[in-house]
Amino acid sequence: MKLTAPQTAAPIVDPGRERATAPARRGRGPHTSAWWALLFVGPTFAGLAVFYLYPTVRTIWISLNDMGPFGRPTFVGLDNYAKLFADDVFVTALRNTFVYSLIVLLGIPIATVIAALLNTPGLRGRGVYRTLFFLPVVTLPAVVALVWRLIYNGDYGILNQALGYLGIRGTSWVTNPHTALVAISVVGIWMGLGTNIVILLAGLQSIPDSAFEAAKIDGAGPVRTFISITVPLLSPSIFIVSVIGIIGSLQVFDIIYLMLGNDQNPVKPEVRSVVYTFYQFGFGRNQYGYAAAIGLALMVIVLALTAVQFWLQKKWVHYE
Amino acid sequence: MSEALSGSAAVHRPGRGNGRPWLRHWAIHLVLIVGSAFMVFPFVWEFLTAFKTYGGSVLVPPQWIPDPWTWNFGAVFDSIPLGQMALNSVIITLARTLGQVILCTMAGYGFARLNFPLRGPLFLVFLSVLMVPSQLFLLPQFEILRSLGLLNSLEGIVLPGLFSAFGTFLMRQFFMSMPLELEEAARLDGANPWQVFWRVMLPLAKPGIVALAVFTALWSWNDLLWPLIIVSDADKQPLSVGISLLASDPHNQTNYPVLMAAALLAMLPMLVTFIVLQRQFIAGIAFTGSKG
Numbered sequence: 001m002k003l004t005a006p007q008t009a010a011p012i013v014d015p016g017r018e019r020a021t022a023p024a025r026r027g028r029g030p031h032t033s034a035w036w037a038l039l040f041v042g043p044t045f046a047g048l049a050v051f052y053l054y055p056t057v058r059t060i061w062i063s064l065n066d067m068g069p070f071g072r073p074t075f076v077g078l079d080n081y082a083k084l085f086a087d088d089v090f091v092t093a094l095r096n097t098f099v100y101s102l103i104v105l106l107g108i109p110i111a112t113v114i115a116a117l118l119n120t121p122g123l124r125g126r127g128v129y130r131t132l133f134f135l136p137v138v139t140l141p142a143v144v145a146l147v148w149r150l151i152y153n154g155d156y157g158i159l160n161q162a163l164g165y166l167g168i169r170g171t172s173w174v175t176n177p178h179t180a181l182v183a184i185s186v187v188g189i190w191m192g193l194g195t196n197i198v199i200l201l202a203g204l205q206s207i208p209d210s211a212f213e214a215a216k217i218d219g220a221g222p223v224r225t226f227i228s229i230t231v232p233l234l235s236p237s238i239f240i241v242s243v244i245g246i247i248g249s250l251q252v253f254d255i256i257y258l259m260l261g262n263d264q265n266p267v268k269p270e271v272r273s274v275v276y277t278f279y280q281f282g283f284g285r286n287q288y289g290y291a292a293a294i295g296l297a298l299m300v301i302v303l304a305l306t307a308v309q310f311w312l313q314k315k316w317v318h319y320e
Numbered sequence: 321m322s323e324a325l326s327g328s329a330a331v332h333r334p335g336r337g338n339g340r341p342w343l344r345h346w347a348i349h350l351v352l353i354v355g356s357a358f359m360v361f362p363f364v365w366e367f368l369t370a371f372k373t374y375g376g377s378v379l380v381p382p383q384w385i386p387d388p389w390t391w392n393f394g395a396v397f398d399s400i401p402l403g404q405m406a407l408n409s410v411i412i413t414l415a416r417t418l419g420q421v422i423l424c425t426m427a428g429y430g431f432a433r434l435n436f437p438l439r440g441p442l443f444l445v446f447l448s449v450l451m452v453p454s455q456l457f458l459l460p461q462f463e464i465l466r467s468l469g470l471l472n473s474l475e476g477i478v479l480p481g482l483f484s485a486f487g488t489f490l491m492r493q494f495f496m497s498m499p500l501e502l503e504e505a506a507r508l509d510g511a512n513p514w515q516v517f518w519r520v521m522l523p524l525a526k527p528g529i530v531a532l533a534v535f536t537a538l539w540s541w542n543d544l545l546w547p548l549i550i551v552s553d554a555d556k557q558p559l560s561v562g563i564s565l566l567a568s569d570p571h572n573q574t575n576y577p578v579l580m581a582a583a584l585l586a587m588l589p590m591l592v593t594f595i596v597l598q599r600q601f602i603a604g605i606a607f608t609g610s611k612g
Contacts, residue, residue, distance in 0.1 A: 033434045036513040040430030044423045045442065047483030052449045055460035062459060114355055117348050124345070125352075131598060132356040135363065138594040138601070141542055142563035143583040147366045149567075150576050156378045158365060190359070198602055199609030240609055251453050254544045258564050261573075275455050275545075282459055283549050295456045302453055 063292035073289075080293035090294060092270065093277040094301075096181055100256070100273060101249040103185035104192060108241055111196035116230050118197070119204040130201070134194035141191070145258030148187045149174060174259055177267045184259045184271065188249065196241045203237025204230070235317040243309055250302050251275050274298050370580035377576045392581035399569055399578075402585060404555045405562035409541060410589065412477050412558055416540040417533050419482035424532060425525065428491025429517050433503070443492075449485035458549060465550055472556055477547050481540060487532050490608065494528030495521065527607060534597075534604030541590055559586045 063080055065073035084090050114133065118126050136144060151159050154172025163170045173183040211233060215225045231238070253275040260268050272280070274294060282291030369377050371386040396402055430436075431443055461480050462471075470476035498521070506520045522529075544560045551557050554565065563586050572578050594601055 033513060034436045037430050037434045037436030037439070039514070040426045040434060040517070041436075041442070044427035044483055044488055045446075047423070047480075048446065048449055048485055050464070051461055051480040051483055052452070052457055052485065053445065055457040055464075056449070056452055058460040058463075059456050114352070117352055120345060120348055122344075123348065125349070127598075129352050129356055130602065132359050134594075134602070135359060135591075137605075138538065138590045139363075139587050140560055140563060140590070141544060142560055142567075143366075143587045144362075146563065146567055146579050146583045147362045150369060150580065151362060151365065153574075153576075156380050156382070158382055161380060161382055190362075193359070195605055195609075198605045202606035202610060237609070244609070247453075251455065253455075254542075257544070261567055278455055279545065279549075283462075288459055292456075292459060295453070295459075299451075299453050299456055303451060 059292045059295060062288050063296050065289045067288040076289065080289050081297070083290065084293060084297055089269070089272075089277055090274075090297075093272050093274045096256075096271055097250055097252065097273045097275075099181055100185050100188060100252055101246055103182065104188040104249045104252075105242070105245060107189035107192050108196060108238065108245060110189070111193055111200055111241070112231065112234065112238060113226070114193070115197050115200035115204055115234075116226055118201055121209070130197065133197050136191045137194040141254040142258055144187065144191055145255060145261075148183075149259060149261070152183055175265055175267055177270045180260075180267045180271045184256055187259065188252065188255055191255065192245065192248075196245070199241055200234065200237050203234050207233045232318050236319060239309070239313050239317045243306060246305055246309065247302055250298065250305065253279065366580050366583055369576055370584045372577045374575055374577055390577065392577045393585065395575075395578045396566070396582040396585065399572060400562050400566050400582070401555050402559075402562065402582060405557055405559045406586070406589060408474060408556065409558040409560065411474055412547075413537050413540045415478045416481040417536045419478070420484050420487045420536045421529055421533050423482060424484055424487030424491050425522070425529060426517070427488040428493075428528075429495050429521060431488065431492040432495035433521075434513060446485045446488055450489060455545070458546070461546075462549060471550050472552055474556060476550050477558070480546075481536075481543070484536070487536065490532055490535075491525070491528055494525060494531075498524060527603065530600050531604040531607035534601050535608050537593075538590075562586075 062073075064075060064077060066076045066079070067073040117123075118129060151157055152173035154160065154170070154175065157170070157173070159173070160170030171179055173179050207230075211229055212225060215229045220228065252273045256271060256273050256276055257279075260271060275298070278291050278294045278298070281287045281294060368384065368386060370392060371389045372383060373386075373388070373390045376383045376386060376390075431439065431446075457480070465471055465476045465479070468476075470479065502524065503516050503520055506516045511519065542560055543558075544564070547558050547561050551561065554562065557565070563582055566572055566582050567579060
């Protein structure tokens with residue numbers, strides 16, 4: 001290790017560049033590492049090219065055509081896109097997706113408070129709590145949906161029975177068009193809490209204790225400390241959790257599909273998400289072109305909202 | 321506000337660490353216990369319902385303890401090939417996880433440490449794949465697998481998921497953060513890039529690999545949309561799809577004891593894995609969050 005210092009007298013701009021010249025200096029001949037790169041990167045690159053890059057381009061092409069699963073494509077230009085915003089099915093799905101995402105975002109403040117509580121110095125049982133909050137993350141969405149459908153059941157669900165004790169008359173939560181989306185979004189929060197808490201807790205543990213002690217010396221109470229110290233210093237982690245959360249919830253499919261069930265739930269058309277409609281047009285009705293346009297519209301929305309978040313982060317995220 | 325209470329309690333007990341820590345933080349524990357109850361109750365209810373009779377599951381007011389305790393697991397196996405589905409899920413998850421760990425670790429190392437033509441532009445191409453929502457790949461992936469004759473097969477479910485731009489990015493970030501000196505010595509001893517990677521870097525890359533493996537395993541285990549699209553036979557389906565099919569079977573639609581019995585069995589493999597490898601799971605997710 002000590003030998004490297006004299007050899008790298010020239011300023012190293014790029015670690016890779018230094019690597020390439022080092023063997024040459026040792027008299028092995030000027031073989032570039034292109035062959036090695038092919039070995040290391042080649043397989044993944046080939047796989048990504050076939051299964052991800054080509055499909056992206058192909059989907060753009062499909063979206064410009066009127067196309068079924070086997071039939072010949074007819075080029076229709078931007079017709080599929082023009083249809084989108086006049087289509088009640090898509091507009092409703094878009095609205096539902098936004099509502100779901102907004103509600104699921106509420107999980108982040110909840111996760112932040114829980115993570116801050118778990119980070120209390122000397123707290124007993126931290127690992128146990130963390131495990132319990134993490135359980136839904138390792139549970140199949142299909143199982144989560146079944147269990148919550150039982151809880152939400154209108155006739156004998158435990159939720160309505162509990163509400164009954166408080167004198168509140170419940171409803172059939174996932175088949176009532178007024179409540180279905182909110183009820184499903186609550187499950188969305190419940191499922192995501194564990195991941196958020198674990199990421200935020202890791203962020204909290206990298207904040208030096210001195211910051212909290214300083215606040216204590218200044219006489220700040222726990223609530224004040226949380227608002228003025230914890231949240232600002234944790235903001236990079238909160239930002240990551242929000243970006244991941246929004247990207248994920250804009251693409252929501254599983255939990256809505258599963259909670260509505262394959263049976264004839266009357267609220268299906270009213271609660272579908274964008275990806276759900278994509279699935280329906282693409283694989284249910286075989287309208288490939290229109291489905292592809294839905295997918296691309298979603299991509300533009302995801303990218304735009306992610307860009308907005310990165311732009312907004314300057315205003316609230318504190319980097320050391 | 322509840323925190324304020326515990327804070328003032330702490331003031332009365334100078335010298336943290338002594339006294340009774342459970343008592344010192346009683347308000348925090350109260351909040352966390354209520355929170356945990358919300359997380360755990362659905363699972364408790366699932367467990368209890370799985371052992372009830374149908375009649376017992378629809379009672380108002382609710383029956384808390386199953387009476388009589390009923391064995392509903394036989395009925396599960398009568399309606400779906402649950403054992404086969406579990407095996408499918410395990411095969412799919414292991415294959416994808418192993419594949420991604422090998423391929424992404426290699427590619428990540430290549431981008432982090434090897435110098436080769438077009439490295440920058442190629443990496444940008446990888447990054448651009450990360451930006452695309454995964455649904456966009458589905459239609460053409462379906463077409464490709466159809467032309468390969470892999471629809472309705474486990475290989476078909478596994479294949480696209482062997483490759484990951486995210487995994488490559490994660491491992492590249494990991495290797496970039498490791499000090500160069502570690503490799504210098506090996507290279508000066510005449511090791512080629514593969515030997516450096518295999519003997520020196522791979523053993524040190526364990527935290528990154530664990531993170532990637534946990535992330536891939538969870539994603540693969542839970543993955544619903546892709547298997548739903550390409551597989552139609554029940555005995556080729558993973559649990560993620562199979563359980564949802566059970567619920568759409570008219571005989572079982574509201575037979576919650578049977579559904580909960582199936583749900584209980586279906587969550588068991590991943591739950592046991594999680595409990596055994598808890599530290600790795602938590603560290604893996606935290607790591608993914610910090611790099612992703």
